[in-house]
Every structure is written in structure tokens, then in C-alpha cells.
Amino acid sequence: MKHTFYHLSLFIFCLSTLTISAQNIDRIEPPFWWTGMENTHLQLMVYGDDISKLLPSISDKSITIIEVQKTENPNYLWFKIT
Secondary structure, eight states: OOOHHHHHHHHHHHTTOEEEETOOEEESSSSOOOOOOOOOOOOEESTTGGGGGGGOOOOOOTEEEEEEESSSTTEEEEEEOO
């Protein structure tokens, strides 16, 4: 579980510092996660100007994106990881 927590923390840190052609991530919810959670799925909400134009990807084999959701508001992007 500590290994997964480390990778998830690293992923969220990298995601929060991501800048691609003037598209900044302003906020990620939840901003933290804790060890001991029994549910292995996590839904993240990412907020930034026109963030829904991006497609999230993870190169770490221990974390998988299982679903990406876009809303009518282009400044939000939701995705589930496991």
C-alpha cells in the first residue's frame, strides 16, 4: 500500500506541475490521499483553463486510468485511476 501511495503522490505532484502550451492545471481534487484506504479506485477532478482539451496519461505501470469524463464546462476534467 505504501508503494501505491508513493506512486499516486508522485503522479498528483507531476500532474499539478504540468504545463502544456499555455494550459495550466490550477487545482486537483482531492489534493491528497491517505494510506489505509480500502477502495483501490480514485476519482480525480482537474481544473484549469480549457483542461478538457488534454488527454491524461500515466507511464507508471502500477497506476491505470480506467475512465475519463468531460463536462460541458471545458475547464474541468474528471478521471478514475486504479
